[in-house]
Amino acid sequence: MSWSDALTRALPLLHTLESLGHESVFVGGCVRDTIMGRTLKDVDIATAASPEQVIAAFPHTIPTGLQHGTITVVHERITYEVTTFRTESAYEKFRRPAQVQFVKSLDEDLLRRDFTINSMAMRSDGSIYDPFGGQRDLREGVLRCVGDPDARLQEDALRIVRAVRFAASFDLRIAVQTWRAIMRHKHLLAHIAMERIGLEFDKMIGGSDPARAAAYLAVSGLLKHTKEPLPQLMVESAEQYKLAHEEASLQAAGNSRNALVQTMTRLESDEDRWAALCMALRLDQGQADELFARLRYATARSKQLKAVIGLHTALQVGFQLDETGRRKWIRLLLQYGKQAAQQWLRIGTAIPELVSAEAGMSNAILEKLYAWLEAVPASSIRELAVKGTDLLAISKQPSGPWLGGLLNELLHAAAAGEIPNDKQSLLRAAEAAMLHNPRSEVQEELT
Known part of the structure:
Protein backbone atom coordinates (compact mmCIF):
# COMPACT_ATOMS: atom_id res chain seq x y z
CA MET A 1 0.00 0.00 0.00
CA SER A 2 1.51 3.31 -1.08
CA TRP A 3 0.79 6.86 -0.05
CA SER A 4 -1.18 8.85 -2.59
CA ASP A 5 -0.40 12.46 -3.39
CA ALA A 6 -3.71 13.41 -1.75
CA LEU A 7 -2.71 11.85 1.58
CA THR A 8 0.80 13.27 1.36
CA ARG A 9 -0.59 16.78 0.91
CA ALA A 10 -2.89 16.31 3.92
CA LEU A 11 -0.26 14.79 6.19
CA PRO A 12 0.91 18.16 7.66
CA LEU A 13 -2.54 18.56 9.23
CA LEU A 14 -2.08 15.33 11.21
CA HIS A 15 1.42 16.39 12.22
CA THR A 16 0.18 19.78 13.42
CA LEU A 17 -2.58 18.30 15.57
CA GLU A 18 -0.32 15.55 16.92
CA SER A 19 2.33 18.10 17.87
CA LEU A 20 -0.30 19.74 20.06
CA GLY A 21 -1.02 16.44 21.78
CA HIS A 22 -4.21 15.51 19.92
CA GLU A 23 -4.60 12.02 18.45
CA SER A 24 -5.48 12.45 14.78
CA VAL A 25 -6.09 10.02 11.90
CA PHE A 26 -7.33 9.75 8.35
CA VAL A 27 -10.75 8.07 8.32
CA GLY A 28 -13.49 6.73 6.12
CA GLY A 29 -13.44 6.47 2.36
CA CYS A 30 -9.89 7.72 1.89
CA VAL A 31 -8.56 4.84 4.02
CA ARG A 32 -10.76 2.28 2.27
CA ASP A 33 -9.78 3.54 -1.19
CA THR A 34 -6.08 3.63 -0.27
CA ILE A 35 -6.23 -0.03 0.79
CA MET A 36 -8.05 -0.89 -2.45
CA GLY A 37 -5.60 1.10 -4.58
CA ARG A 38 -8.32 3.42 -5.84
CA THR A 39 -8.02 7.13 -6.61
CA LEU A 40 -9.07 9.26 -3.65
CA LYS A 41 -11.97 11.65 -4.07
CA ASP A 42 -11.42 13.46 -0.78
CA VAL A 43 -9.51 13.16 2.48
CA ASP A 44 -11.26 13.26 5.85
CA ILE A 45 -9.56 13.62 9.21
CA ALA A 46 -10.80 12.72 12.69
CA THR A 47 -9.17 14.01 15.85
CA ALA A 48 -9.41 14.04 19.61
CA ALA A 49 -9.05 17.83 19.48
CA SER A 50 -12.18 19.82 20.18
CA PRO A 51 -13.55 22.07 17.40
CA GLU A 52 -12.17 25.10 19.21
CA GLN A 53 -8.74 23.49 19.41
CA VAL A 54 -8.84 22.69 15.69
CA ILE A 55 -9.68 26.31 14.90
CA ALA A 56 -6.80 27.47 17.09
CA ALA A 57 -4.36 25.06 15.43
CA PHE A 58 -4.73 26.38 11.87
CA PRO A 59 -4.71 29.88 10.39
CA HIS A 60 -7.46 29.28 7.82
CA THR A 61 -10.60 27.51 9.02
CA ILE A 62 -14.34 27.56 8.33
CA PRO A 63 -16.80 26.38 11.03
CA THR A 64 -18.93 24.46 8.53
CA GLY A 65 -20.40 21.99 11.03
CA LEU A 66 -19.44 23.35 14.41
CA GLN A 67 -22.45 21.84 16.17
CA HIS A 68 -21.43 18.36 15.03
CA GLY A 69 -17.72 18.90 15.48
CA THR A 70 -16.69 19.47 11.85
CA ILE A 71 -14.28 22.24 10.91
CA THR A 72 -13.12 22.85 7.35
CA VAL A 73 -9.40 23.55 7.27
CA VAL A 74 -7.89 25.25 4.23
CA HIS A 75 -4.32 24.09 3.63
CA GLU A 76 -2.41 25.09 0.50
CA ARG A 77 -5.70 26.01 -1.19
CA ILE A 78 -7.22 22.58 -0.52
CA THR A 79 -10.09 22.11 1.92
CA TYR A 80 -10.22 19.26 4.43
CA GLU A 81 -12.98 18.31 6.85
CA VAL A 82 -11.57 17.78 10.34
CA THR A 83 -14.10 16.25 12.75
CA THR A 84 -13.77 15.75 16.47
CA PHE A 85 -14.18 12.17 17.73
CA ARG A 86 -17.80 11.84 18.71
CA THR A 87 -20.69 9.54 19.56
CA GLU A 88 -24.23 10.06 18.32
CA SER A 89 -27.60 9.40 19.90
CA ALA A 90 -31.31 10.13 19.57
CA TYR A 91 -31.49 10.18 15.79
CA GLU A 92 -34.25 12.34 14.35
CA LYS A 93 -36.44 10.99 11.56
CA PHE A 94 -34.04 8.09 11.04
CA ARG A 95 -31.44 10.35 9.45
CA ARG A 96 -29.75 13.00 11.61
CA PRO A 97 -28.41 12.69 15.15
CA ALA A 98 -30.27 15.03 17.48
CA GLN A 99 -27.35 15.00 19.84
CA VAL A 100 -23.61 14.37 19.54
CA GLN A 101 -21.08 14.02 22.30
CA PHE A 102 -17.41 14.73 21.75
CA VAL A 103 -15.14 11.99 23.04
CA LYS A 104 -11.43 11.20 23.20
CA SER A 105 -11.76 7.58 22.09
CA LEU A 106 -11.08 6.67 18.46
CA ASP A 107 -12.89 3.35 18.97
CA GLU A 108 -16.10 5.11 19.99
CA ASP A 109 -15.88 7.36 16.94
CA LEU A 110 -15.38 4.45 14.53
CA LEU A 111 -18.25 2.51 16.11
CA ARG A 112 -20.77 5.18 15.06
CA ARG A 113 -19.94 4.71 11.37
CA ASP A 114 -21.92 2.65 8.87
CA PHE A 115 -19.92 -0.27 7.44
CA THR A 116 -16.71 -1.97 8.48
CA ILE A 117 -14.98 -0.98 5.23
CA ASN A 118 -15.62 2.66 6.15
CA SER A 119 -14.65 2.28 9.81
CA MET A 120 -10.89 2.07 9.47
CA ALA A 121 -8.36 4.73 10.39
CA MET A 122 -4.83 5.46 9.15
CA ARG A 123 -2.26 7.06 11.38
CA SER A 124 0.44 9.46 10.24
CA ASP A 125 2.98 6.63 10.12
CA GLY A 126 0.83 4.75 7.60
CA SER A 127 -0.38 2.06 10.02
CA ILE A 128 -4.01 0.99 9.75
CA TYR A 129 -6.25 0.85 12.82
CA ASP A 130 -9.07 -1.58 12.07
CA PRO A 131 -11.00 -2.70 15.17
CA PHE A 132 -14.03 -4.03 13.25
CA GLY A 133 -12.41 -6.12 10.53
CA GLY A 134 -12.79 -3.85 7.53
CA GLN A 135 -9.64 -5.16 5.83
CA ARG A 136 -10.81 -8.74 6.27
CA ASP A 137 -14.20 -7.89 4.79
CA LEU A 138 -12.54 -6.24 1.80
CA ARG A 139 -10.38 -9.32 1.23
CA GLU A 140 -13.42 -11.60 1.50
CA GLY A 141 -15.66 -9.36 -0.56
CA VAL A 142 -18.22 -8.67 2.15
CA LEU A 143 -20.18 -5.54 3.05
CA ARG A 144 -21.08 -5.62 6.74
CA CYS A 145 -22.53 -3.09 9.15
CA VAL A 146 -20.42 -2.03 12.10
CA GLY A 147 -21.77 -3.69 15.24
CA ASP A 148 -25.54 -4.26 15.31
CA PRO A 149 -26.94 -3.85 11.76
CA ASP A 150 -30.45 -3.11 13.04
CA ALA A 151 -29.12 -0.23 15.13
CA ARG A 152 -26.95 1.14 12.32
CA LEU A 153 -29.78 1.16 9.77
CA GLN A 154 -32.36 2.58 12.16
CA GLU A 155 -29.96 5.38 13.10
CA ASP A 156 -29.70 6.49 9.47
CA ALA A 157 -32.02 4.83 6.96
CA LEU A 158 -30.05 6.26 4.04
CA ARG A 159 -27.49 3.58 4.87
CA ILE A 160 -29.94 1.07 3.37
CA VAL A 161 -29.42 2.61 -0.07
CA ARG A 162 -25.74 3.24 0.54
CA ALA A 163 -25.32 -0.48 1.20
CA VAL A 164 -26.54 -1.19 -2.32
CA ARG A 165 -24.20 1.42 -3.79
CA PHE A 166 -21.13 0.17 -1.95
CA ALA A 167 -21.90 -3.47 -2.77
CA ALA A 168 -22.20 -2.61 -6.46
CA SER A 169 -19.27 -0.21 -6.65
CA PHE A 170 -16.80 -2.48 -4.86
CA ASP A 171 -18.11 -5.86 -6.07
CA LEU A 172 -19.11 -6.98 -2.58
CA ARG A 173 -21.81 -9.32 -1.37
CA ILE A 174 -23.95 -8.02 1.45
CA ALA A 175 -23.49 -10.02 4.66
CA VAL A 176 -26.55 -12.09 5.56
CA GLN A 177 -27.28 -10.28 8.84
CA THR A 178 -26.89 -6.89 7.17
CA TRP A 179 -29.16 -8.00 4.31
CA ARG A 180 -31.82 -9.22 6.72
CA ALA A 181 -31.68 -5.88 8.54
CA ILE A 182 -32.12 -4.09 5.22
CA MET A 183 -35.23 -6.15 4.50
CA ARG A 184 -36.60 -5.50 8.00
CA HIS A 185 -36.11 -1.75 7.88
CA LYS A 186 -36.52 -0.81 4.21
CA HIS A 187 -39.82 0.89 5.03
CA LEU A 188 -37.77 3.57 6.83
CA LEU A 189 -36.74 4.96 3.43
CA ALA A 190 -40.04 6.84 3.60
CA HIS A 191 -38.29 9.21 6.03
CA ILE A 192 -35.37 10.02 3.71
CA ALA A 193 -35.43 13.15 1.55
CA MET A 194 -35.66 12.40 -2.15
CA GLU A 195 -32.62 14.60 -2.79
CA ARG A 196 -30.51 12.12 -0.81
CA ILE A 197 -31.96 9.16 -2.70
CA GLY A 198 -31.24 10.98 -5.95
CA LEU A 199 -27.60 11.52 -5.02
CA GLU A 200 -27.19 7.82 -4.25
CA PHE A 201 -28.87 6.78 -7.51
CA ASP A 202 -26.58 9.13 -9.44
CA LYS A 203 -23.55 7.47 -7.86
CA MET A 204 -24.92 4.02 -8.65
CA ILE A 205 -25.58 4.73 -12.30
CA GLY A 206 -22.19 6.37 -12.67
CA GLY A 207 -20.44 3.55 -10.83
CA SER A 208 -18.51 0.55 -12.06
CA ASP A 209 -21.45 -1.86 -12.02
CA PRO A 210 -24.91 -0.25 -12.34
CA ALA A 211 -26.41 -3.64 -13.24
CA ARG A 212 -25.40 -5.05 -9.86
CA ALA A 213 -26.96 -2.03 -8.14
CA ALA A 214 -30.14 -2.50 -10.17
CA ALA A 215 -30.24 -6.17 -9.17
CA TYR A 216 -29.99 -5.38 -5.46
CA LEU A 217 -32.60 -2.61 -5.72
CA ALA A 218 -34.95 -4.99 -7.52
CA VAL A 219 -34.48 -8.03 -5.28
CA SER A 220 -34.78 -5.95 -2.10
CA GLY A 221 -37.90 -4.10 -3.25
CA LEU A 222 -36.46 -0.78 -2.05
CA LEU A 223 -37.97 1.20 -4.92
CA LYS A 224 -41.46 0.75 -3.46
CA HIS A 225 -40.55 2.46 -0.19
CA THR A 226 -39.22 5.89 -1.18
CA LYS A 227 -40.74 9.00 0.37
CA GLU A 228 -42.33 9.94 -2.94
CA PRO A 229 -43.42 7.28 -5.45
CA LEU A 230 -41.16 6.57 -8.41
CA PRO A 231 -42.70 5.99 -11.87
CA GLN A 232 -44.90 2.90 -11.71
CA LEU A 233 -43.27 1.35 -14.78
CA MET A 234 -39.88 1.52 -13.08
CA VAL A 235 -41.21 -0.12 -9.93
CA GLU A 236 -43.02 -2.78 -11.97
CA SER A 237 -39.85 -3.57 -13.92
CA ALA A 238 -38.00 -4.09 -10.63
CA GLU A 239 -40.79 -6.34 -9.37
CA GLN A 240 -40.64 -8.45 -12.55
CA TYR A 241 -36.89 -8.83 -12.06
CA LYS A 242 -37.46 -9.87 -8.46
CA LEU A 243 -40.03 -12.50 -9.41
CA ALA A 244 -37.72 -13.89 -12.07
CA HIS A 245 -34.91 -14.33 -9.53
CA GLU A 246 -36.78 -15.07 -6.31
CA GLU A 247 -35.49 -18.65 -6.27
CA ALA A 248 -31.86 -17.52 -6.45
CA SER A 249 -29.64 -17.04 -3.42
CA LEU A 250 -28.82 -13.51 -2.29
CA GLN A 251 -25.32 -13.84 -3.70
CA ALA A 252 -26.56 -15.13 -7.04
CA ALA A 253 -29.12 -12.35 -7.22
CA GLY A 254 -26.46 -9.78 -6.45
CA ASN A 255 -24.24 -11.14 -9.18
CA SER A 256 -26.97 -11.48 -11.81
CA ARG A 257 -26.59 -9.41 -14.96
CA ASN A 258 -29.53 -7.99 -16.75
CA ALA A 259 -28.03 -7.90 -20.23
CA LEU A 260 -29.43 -4.56 -21.30
CA VAL A 261 -28.71 -2.72 -18.05
CA GLN A 262 -25.22 -4.16 -17.97
CA THR A 263 -24.47 -2.58 -21.33
CA MET A 264 -24.67 0.87 -19.70
CA THR A 265 -21.03 0.53 -18.70
CA ARG A 266 -20.21 1.07 -22.37
CA LEU A 267 -21.32 4.66 -21.88
CA GLU A 268 -19.02 7.10 -20.09
CA SER A 269 -21.50 9.88 -19.34
CA ASP A 270 -23.93 9.56 -16.44
CA GLU A 271 -26.54 11.40 -18.51
CA ASP A 272 -26.13 8.91 -21.36
CA ARG A 273 -26.56 6.06 -18.87
CA TRP A 274 -29.73 7.57 -17.45
CA ALA A 275 -31.18 8.01 -20.93
CA ALA A 276 -30.23 4.44 -21.88
CA LEU A 277 -31.87 3.14 -18.70
CA CYS A 278 -35.08 5.02 -19.44
CA MET A 279 -35.02 3.73 -23.01
CA ALA A 280 -34.50 0.17 -21.77
CA LEU A 281 -37.42 0.51 -19.33
CA ARG A 282 -39.54 2.04 -22.11
CA LEU A 283 -40.32 5.16 -20.08
CA ASP A 284 -42.02 7.88 -22.09
CA GLN A 285 -41.21 11.59 -21.79
CA GLY A 286 -43.72 12.11 -19.00
CA GLN A 287 -42.43 9.20 -16.96
CA ALA A 288 -38.80 10.22 -17.47
CA ASP A 289 -39.68 13.75 -16.36
CA GLU A 290 -41.52 12.36 -13.34
CA LEU A 291 -38.49 10.25 -12.39
CA PHE A 292 -36.06 13.17 -12.48
CA ALA A 293 -38.55 15.44 -10.70
CA ARG A 294 -38.96 12.89 -7.90
CA LEU A 295 -35.18 12.60 -7.52
CA ARG A 296 -34.89 16.41 -7.46
CA TYR A 297 -32.52 16.58 -10.40
CA ALA A 298 -31.96 19.92 -12.12
CA THR A 299 -34.56 21.09 -14.60
CA ALA A 300 -31.92 21.27 -17.34
CA ARG A 301 -31.13 17.58 -16.84
CA SER A 302 -34.79 16.66 -17.03
CA LYS A 303 -35.28 18.73 -20.17
CA GLN A 304 -32.36 17.03 -21.90
CA LEU A 305 -33.54 13.56 -20.87
CA LYS A 306 -37.03 14.26 -22.18
CA ALA A 307 -35.56 15.41 -25.49
CA VAL A 376 -26.67 20.29 -41.30
CA PRO A 377 -25.38 23.89 -41.59
CA ALA A 378 -27.61 25.21 -38.81
CA SER A 379 -29.52 23.36 -36.12
CA SER A 380 -30.80 26.34 -34.13
CA ILE A 381 -31.92 29.88 -34.88
CA ARG A 382 -28.79 31.31 -33.28
CA GLU A 383 -26.71 29.41 -35.86
CA LEU A 384 -28.45 31.15 -38.75
CA ALA A 385 -26.39 33.70 -40.66
CA VAL A 386 -29.18 36.27 -40.17
CA LYS A 387 -30.62 37.70 -36.96
CA GLY A 388 -34.00 39.02 -36.06
CA THR A 389 -32.68 42.58 -36.33
CA ASP A 390 -31.70 41.91 -39.96
CA LEU A 391 -35.24 40.84 -40.81
CA LEU A 392 -36.76 43.78 -38.99
CA ALA A 393 -34.56 46.13 -40.99
CA ILE A 394 -35.85 44.86 -44.35
CA SER A 395 -39.46 44.38 -43.25
CA LYS A 396 -40.06 47.92 -41.99
CA GLN A 397 -42.55 46.30 -39.61
CA PRO A 398 -42.66 46.15 -35.82
CA SER A 399 -41.56 42.97 -34.14
CA GLY A 400 -44.18 40.36 -33.40
CA PRO A 401 -44.95 36.64 -33.55
CA TRP A 402 -44.35 36.71 -37.30
CA LEU A 403 -40.62 37.26 -36.71
CA GLY A 404 -40.13 34.04 -34.79
CA GLY A 405 -42.15 32.17 -37.37
CA LEU A 406 -40.05 33.53 -40.21
CA LEU A 407 -36.78 32.72 -38.46
CA ASN A 408 -38.03 29.22 -37.77
CA GLU A 409 -38.95 28.66 -41.40
CA LEU A 410 -35.59 29.99 -42.55
CA LEU A 411 -33.95 27.56 -40.14
CA HIS A 412 -35.88 24.58 -41.52
CA ALA A 413 -35.05 25.55 -45.09
CA ALA A 414 -31.36 26.09 -44.33
CA ALA A 415 -31.10 22.86 -42.32
CA ALA A 416 -32.65 20.89 -45.18
CA GLY A 417 -30.18 22.43 -47.64
CA GLU A 418 -32.85 24.30 -49.59
CA ILE A 419 -31.25 27.69 -48.86
CA PRO A 420 -27.53 28.29 -48.25
CA ASN A 421 -26.87 29.44 -44.71
CA ASP A 422 -25.33 32.75 -45.70
CA LYS A 423 -26.72 36.17 -44.95
CA GLN A 424 -27.53 37.34 -48.46
CA SER A 425 -29.27 34.10 -49.46
CA LEU A 426 -31.36 34.09 -46.31
CA LEU A 427 -32.29 37.76 -46.70
CA ARG A 428 -33.37 37.19 -50.28
CA ALA A 429 -35.52 34.25 -49.19
CA ALA A 430 -37.01 36.30 -46.39
CA GLU A 431 -37.79 39.21 -48.71
CA ALA A 432 -39.49 36.89 -51.18
CA ALA A 433 -41.50 35.27 -48.41
CA MET A 434 -42.63 38.62 -47.01
CA LEU A 435 -43.46 39.93 -50.49
CA HIS A 436 -45.66 37.01 -51.46
CA ASN A 437 -46.94 36.09 -48.00
CA PRO A 438 -47.63 38.97 -45.62
CA ARG A 439 -45.64 38.40 -42.44
CA SER A 440 -47.21 35.28 -40.98
CA GLU A 441 -47.48 33.03 -44.04
CA VAL A 442 -44.00 32.10 -45.14
CA GLN A 443 -43.87 28.33 -45.04
CA GLU A 444 -44.94 27.62 -48.64
CA GLU A 445 -42.54 30.18 -50.09
CA LEU A 446 -39.56 28.67 -48.26
CA THR A 447 -40.42 25.02 -48.80
Missing part, protein backbone atom coordinates in the same frame (compact mmCIF):
# COMPACT_ATOMS: atom_id res chain seq x y z
CA VAL A 308 -33.61 12.17 -25.93
CA ILE A 309 -36.63 10.04 -24.96
CA GLY A 310 -38.86 12.06 -27.30
CA LEU A 311 -36.45 11.57 -30.17
CA HIS A 312 -36.15 7.85 -29.41
CA THR A 313 -39.93 7.46 -29.33
CA ALA A 314 -40.34 9.30 -32.63
CA LEU A 315 -37.84 6.98 -34.29
CA GLN A 316 -39.45 3.75 -33.09
CA VAL A 317 -41.78 3.57 -36.09
CA GLY A 318 -38.88 2.60 -38.36
CA PHE A 319 -36.59 4.50 -40.66
CA GLN A 320 -35.58 4.47 -44.33
CA LEU A 321 -32.39 5.74 -45.94
CA ASP A 322 -34.06 7.97 -48.50
CA GLU A 323 -34.93 11.66 -48.92
CA THR A 324 -38.05 11.23 -46.82
CA GLY A 325 -35.94 9.75 -44.05
CA ARG A 326 -33.41 12.57 -44.28
CA ARG A 327 -36.12 15.21 -43.97
CA LYS A 328 -37.69 13.38 -41.04
CA TRP A 329 -34.32 13.24 -39.26
CA ILE A 330 -33.76 16.96 -39.81
CA ARG A 331 -37.23 17.79 -38.49
CA LEU A 332 -36.55 15.72 -35.37
CA LEU A 333 -33.11 17.27 -35.02
CA LEU A 334 -34.63 20.75 -34.99
CA GLN A 335 -37.48 19.69 -32.72
CA TYR A 336 -35.42 18.00 -30.02
CA GLY A 337 -32.07 19.71 -30.49
CA LYS A 338 -28.65 18.77 -31.79
CA GLN A 339 -27.40 17.79 -28.33
CA ALA A 340 -30.23 15.26 -27.92
CA ALA A 341 -29.55 13.85 -31.39
CA GLN A 342 -25.85 13.49 -30.64
CA GLN A 343 -26.64 11.81 -27.31
CA TRP A 344 -29.10 9.38 -28.90
CA LEU A 345 -26.55 8.47 -31.55
CA ARG A 346 -23.87 7.89 -28.89
CA ILE A 347 -26.20 5.55 -27.05
CA GLY A 348 -27.23 3.77 -30.24
CA THR A 349 -23.64 3.30 -31.34
CA ALA A 350 -22.53 1.99 -27.93
CA ILE A 351 -25.63 -0.16 -27.38
CA PRO A 352 -26.89 -1.09 -30.87
CA GLU A 353 -29.17 -3.77 -29.43
CA LEU A 354 -31.11 -1.04 -27.61
CA VAL A 355 -32.01 0.99 -30.69
CA SER A 356 -32.17 -1.99 -33.03
CA ALA A 357 -34.72 -3.66 -30.79
CA GLU A 358 -36.73 -0.52 -30.13
CA ALA A 359 -36.37 1.47 -33.34
CA GLY A 360 -35.21 -1.04 -35.92
CA MET A 361 -31.96 0.86 -36.47
CA SER A 362 -29.07 -0.83 -38.23
CA ASN A 363 -25.44 0.27 -38.07
CA ALA A 364 -25.77 1.56 -41.61
CA ILE A 365 -28.68 3.79 -40.63
CA LEU A 366 -26.85 5.12 -37.57
CA GLU A 367 -23.81 5.96 -39.68
CA LYS A 368 -26.04 7.77 -42.17
CA LEU A 369 -27.74 9.71 -39.42
CA TYR A 370 -24.31 10.80 -38.16
CA ALA A 371 -23.43 11.99 -41.66
CA TRP A 372 -26.69 13.87 -42.09
CA LEU A 373 -26.24 15.47 -38.69
CA GLU A 374 -22.76 16.69 -39.53
CA ALA A 375 -23.97 18.07 -42.86
